[in-house]
Amino acid sequence: MKKFTILFPLFLGGLFFAQSKTDSLQFKQISDQILTQGLAYNDLRELTKNIGHRLSGSKAYENATKWAYDKLKEAGADKVWYQDVMVPVWVRGKESLQIKTQNGSYKTLNMLSIGNTEGTSGKDLIGEIILVKSLEDLDKMNEADVKGKIVFFNYPFDQTFISTGSAYGDAGKYRQRSASVVAKKGGKAMIIRSLSSAFDDVPHTGTQTYDLKFPKIPAVAIGVKSADELERTLKTQKVYTKLNSNATMKADKLSHSVIGELTGQKDQSVVVVGGHLDSWDVGEGASDDGSGIVQSIEVLRTFKKLNISNQHTIRVVCFANEENGANGGKKYAEEAKRKDEKHLFAIESDSGGFTPRGFGLVMSEEKRDQIKSWAPLFFPFGIYDFTKKYAGTDVEPLEALGTPTGELVPDSARYFDIHHTAEDTFEKVNRRELLQGASAMTQLIYMIDKNW
Amino acid sequence: MKKFTILFPLFLGGLFFAQSKTDSLQFKQISDQILTQGLAYNDLRELTKNIGHRLSGSKAYENATKWAYDKLKEAGADKVWYQDVMVPVWVRGKESLQIKTQNGSYKTLNMLSIGNTEGTSGKDLIGEIILVKSLEDLDKMNEADVKGKIVFFNYPFDQTFISTGSAYGDAGKYRQRSASVVAKKGGKAMIIRSLSSAFDDVPHTGTQTYDLKFPKIPAVAIGVKSADELERTLKTQKVYTKLNSNATMKADKLSHSVIGELTGQKDQSVVVVGGHLDSWDVGEGASDDGSGIVQSIEVLRTFKKLNISNQHTIRVVCFANEENGANGGKKYAEEAKRKDEKHLFAIESDSGGFTPRGFGLVMSEEKRDQIKSWAPLFFPFGIYDFTKKYAGTDVEPLEALGTPTGELVPDSARYFDIHHTAEDTFEKVNRRELLQGASAMTQLIYMIDKNW
Structure with a gap:
């Protein structure tokens, strides 16, 4: 040879x-x-x-x-x-996401509404965030525990794939179709960890497709750093969010x-x-x-x-x-x-x-x-x-x-x-x-x- | 298969x-x-x-x-x-390179002395630049045409190599050993086009080894944009340089x-x-x-x-x-x-x-x-x-x-x-x-x- x-x-x-x-x-x-x-x-x-x-x-x-x-x-x-x-x-318009703990004051996070989603029509959407590990976990939860909540998925981008496209495919469902799954359980908005191979705080947008059987709830992505910090905070305290977005489909x-x-x-x-x-x-x-x-x-x-x-x-x-x-x-x-x-x-x-x-x-x-x-x-x-x-x-x-x-x-x-x-x-x-x-x-x- | x-x-x-x-x-x-x-x-x-x-x-x-x-x-x-x-x-110290045409005023170029070279001991070295296409061309030139001049090699980085290391190898001799070849012909300094795959104006340093039989003349690198511009100018006008460098080997x-x-x-x-x-x-x-x-x-x-x-x-x-x-x-x-x-x-x-x-x-x-x-x-x-x-x-x-x-x-x-x-x-x-x-x-x- x-x-x-x-x-x-x-x-x-x-x-x-x-x-x-x-x-x-x-x-x-x-x-x-x-x-x-x-x-x-x-x-x-x-x-x-x-x-x-x-x-x-x-x-x-x-x-x-x-x-x-x-x-x-x-x-x-x-x-x-x-x-x-x-x-x-689809028009993004003005948008913002703030979070606070029970006695804290609001802090603004870097965010992007996920594409093709409906925002809050410019009104503040206020609610409690709950961390849900996966769609499988959400599936097992009672409606009462999700109803009126803002579901936060912090599903990580799997760094072990050599082809990052495979990791994107793996995490993709959280961005692509999960808002309606949350809505089905009565959740009023969704926050996801960005589909990102980096460890920075840059939010990544992309498409969401609603299942028309359920309400079109707002869905936003935050950066990886913010997501990790939010998960840490949620382990010890309740966290509330004020979301305001003009995103809408024309x-x-x-x-x-x-x-x-x-x-x-x-x-x-x-x-x-x-x-x-x-x-x-x-x-x-x-x-x-x-x-x-x-x-x-x-x-x-x-x-x-x-x-x-x-x-x-x-x-x-x-x-x-x-x-x-x-x-x-x-x-x-x-x-x-x-x-x-x-x-x-x-x-x-x-x-x-x-x-x-x-x-x-x-x-x-x-x-x-x-x-x-x-x-x-x-x-x-x-x-x-x-x-x-x-x-x-x-x-x-x-x-x-x-x-x-x-x-x-x-x-x-x-x-x-x-x-x-x-x-x-x-x-x-x-x-x-x-x-x-x-x-x-x-x-x-x-x-x-x-x-x- | x-x-x-x-x-x-x-x-x-x-x-x-x-x-x-x-x-x-x-x-x-x-x-x-x-x-x-x-x-x-x-x-x-x-x-x-x-x-x-x-x-x-x-x-x-x-x-x-x-x-x-x-x-x-x-x-x-x-x-x-x-x-x-x-x-x-080797210590670089303060260094600068200015050029001017016959009736123009001095203009400063981005430059770096090539490593291990001797500068001008902090004195202005003034002289006329001559463009020499290659070491082969220099070899054919009469000493009288080089003596007292500042030789400028504008040898391009060959973009056609898939491995840029091969292009670097190809152009490398202009940085590595050519100062002494210039000195042998009586040239008093050398300017080279940086060994760069980019098309910017960032100068690249690197090592020069002198042949101790000849004077240790100053040798500097300029960015690709400056090199191209200098070549264009030299086609129609004389260009003079003022080089000042404290580079020296301890x-x-x-x-x-x-x-x-x-x-x-x-x-x-x-x-x-x-x-x-x-x-x-x-x-x-x-x-x-x-x-x-x-x-x-x-x-x-x-x-x-x-x-x-x-x-x-x-x-x-x-x-x-x-x-x-x-x-x-x-x-x-x-x-x-x-x-x-x-x-x-x-x-x-x-x-x-x-x-x-x-x-x-x-x-x-x-x-x-x-x-x-x-x-x-x-x-x-x-x-x-x-x-x-x-x-x-x-x-x-x-x-x-x-x-x-x-x-x-x-x-x-x-x-x-x-x-x-x-x-x-x-x-x-x-x-x-x-x-x-x-x-x-x-x-x-x-x-x-x-x-x-």
């Missing part, structure tokens, strides 16, 4: 090596082009600093669609268009995904690469998901710059409304179905612009094995992991049409430190890391366009 | 799987312990914030040795001691490496894990190399906490003087030879506390193959690259004694953005990334201790 390549004994045929030489030169050319001439980092600066955060339905989001349209044109797309998408319009509104493509030279079957253009209404949406947007545009730009002839149509989709509805992805798949467009593959980058390590893949074992057989081409670029079986939220709806899907898998260590927070800013993205992700996606799409 | 593990067909024997189950449980326990209870990040905060930068010969460095001694004791070392090392004492001084060990249960052959305790005299020496120090201490702490019985002596070495002399590593190997200590393996972490990807290994192919055979154990922790053939500067001298050596290979995207700069601070290190590196080294040392 003298060289690493001997770990891939299936590929020792001469044909493989001849093809692989062409491909490996192309891989290097793609990487060199992007690392030296790539504009994704500059694009991200524009999107985050000139436009900033851009929740669905906001003016900023509409500005972002115009920006994306122009960028796709500039990058050399043969065709750019808007795709109509109805989106929810009527849906017409918005748009932005799509640009390089028309296929051989046929018009489609390979999608995308990210989502919307973000939460705090920070700058730089890692989530400005990075995926600018990387996807870079893929198209690189095909043009290097004059790589694309057999199939390569389509960049800047999806609307991933964060609080995922309507952009759903609408895209609906339209693909309606127009009977053949989609060969669809990949999203929505795990941050960190150094890439591989691709999540949802497809037949045969197709996955084919992609794995390209591993020696990817290895010099730090791409080695083809084991993960998931795809980006916005491309998932295409799975119902039989489309193989995927997601760029960047290093996950830092993403959930800043995800859905005021800290998700341009400064947290590293130029080389971002560009390496764009390069990895371009290389994969080059291979798929050529071989599928 | 249904699963990734089929890529490792050599390990399909039953014995492997029985052993590998024990080992994979131990790997998981090590990772869980460090990711949930590890203290390396707190230790790094102490070292960087309470002590700060710590160049050889400084008071801060002596404080760091006391800190490391106490930390090793606290972590549970059976024995802790200081190893005498003579170190150079007499050598007695200092110390700090060593702590867990005595071997079976024999006293040694496995070394280390980093270097010194840093440059700017920033906080957080990535270079506070990270390696706290990770190495974490390895020892983890063996103690988990009651992993070590067959051989596991020795943490906090090497003195890596930055501007490498005397700590040399002295360590000398002493190992003098005492006839058998060293099984020595690894250093000195490429930053970024997410680990693999290990550089300098050893027989047989030993390398054995480590590669452990790849399936490492894969779930994101460790997959065993192809690199280099070792840390401080463990390299052990190679002459026949010791297999290595270096932790973290993701390299960000290291040379901040290396040897004022930006190398605690805030640039991520907790999880740092701890994952400590975990990877603990896992490797567990396997080597058990199998070698």
Whole structure:
């Protein structure tokens, strides 16, 4: 076993090596082009600093669609268009959370209302906090013990997962669907520990979906430090809260995904690469998901710059409304179905612009094995992991049409430190890391366009 | 090829799987312990914030040795001691660089004298700058064209390397040995473009070694932005500089490496894990190399906490003087030879506390193959690259004694953005990334201790 390549004994045929030489030169050319001439980092600066955060339905989001349209044109797309998408319009408004012990005075906590929730209509909601360890514990409790209380879940982000996405998945239900479970027991509001891998006091927002059978109670997230301190205090004393929030959901509104493509030279079957253009209404949406947007545009730009002839149509989709509805992805798949467009593959980058390590893949074992057989081409670029079986939220709806899907898998260590927070800013993205992700996606799409 | 593990067909024997189950449980326990209870990040905060930068010969460095001694004791070392090392004492002092065009006025540039160089003894050195593209170009130039001039090398950091360490190696000669080449041609000072992967204006210091046959001329580094601007200006106008620096080398001084060990249960052959305790005299020496120090201490702490019985002596070495002399590593190997200590393996972490990807290994192919055979154990922790053939500067001298050596290979995207700069601070290190590196080294040392 003298060289690493001997770990891939299936590929020792001469044909493989001849093809692989062409491909490996192309891989290097793609990487060199992007690392030296790539504009994704500059694009991200524009999107985050000139436009900033851009929740669905906001003016900023509409500005972002115009920006994306122009960028796709500039990058050399043969065709750019808007795709109509109805989106929810959630407005945070002014909000505050104060807590006090029996004889203490109110102290303000850093907080964010969880997205898509209803606040207190600007009135003070006062009540006693009870600590509930888990949804299982809540399930066992008597209604009398929950009724009129504010339920506090302090479920920790499990640091033992190497993929922080798995820890996020594990803790996710506390943010995503638990308000209605609390309401069902008569609780009048919910506080959760933020879904955060960091040990700071930054609150993380995100979506909550109500079960319409129960009252839409307010639900807020506090930072990890505040959560730990609150739990400590609750062990010895009663704690009361004064919550005031104007958060509310308005009527849906017409918005748009932005799509640009390089028309296929051989046929018009489609390979999608995308990210989502919307973000939460705090920070700058730089890692989530400005990075995926600018990387996807870079893929198209690189095909043009290097004059790589694309057999199939390569389509960049800047999806609307991933964060609080995922309507952009759903609408895209609906339209693909309606127009009977053949989609060969669809990949999203929505795990941050960190150094890439591989691709999540949802497809037949045969197709996955084919992609794995390209591993020696990817290895010099730090791409080695083809084991993960998931795809980006916005491309998932295409799975119902039989489309193989995927997601760029960047290093996950830092993403959930800043995800859905005021800290998700341009400064947290590293130029080389971002560009390496764009390069990895371009290389994969080059291979798929050529071989599928 | 249904699963990734089929890529490792050599390990399909039953014995492997029985052993590998024990080992994979131990790997998981090590990772869980460090990711949930590890203290390396707190230790790094102490070292960087309470002590700060710590160049050889400084008071801060002596404080760091006391800190490391106490930390090793606290972590549970059976024995802790200081190893005498003579170190150079280079003092930067006040320094400034101004430039002007013929009719312009002086403008101050961000700069750092290159380490171990002699400045201008506090006098203004005034002269004309000439741009020289490369050492090869300088070699072809007439002495008359260089004499009395200030040579400016604007050699760029090659962004196309995936491993930024390779780009650093490529551009390194301009900082490391070129001042004397300039002096040989009669140049009276040298300015270089910083060895930086970033596109900012932060100057990077580092070591210069003079060829004693030629005058010790001043040598300074400027940031990338200033370098590009200076090159542009030089294309159309003459540029003059006023350089003033008090940098100077003093007499050598007695200092110390700090060593702590867990005595071997079976024999006293040694496995070394280390980093270097010194840093440059700017920033906080957080990535270079506070990270390696706290990770190495974490390895020892983890063996103690988990009651992993070590067959051989596991020795943490906090090497003195890596930055501007490498005397700590040399002295360590000398002493190992003098005492006839058998060293099984020595690894250093000195490429930053970024997410680990693999290990550089300098050893027989047989030993390398054995480590590669452990790849399936490492894969779930994101460790997959065993192809690199280099070792840390401080463990390299052990190679002459026949010791297999290595270096932790973290993701390299960000290291040379901040290396040897004022930006190398605690805030640039991520907790999880740092701890994952400590975990990877603990896992490797567990396997080597058990199998070698």
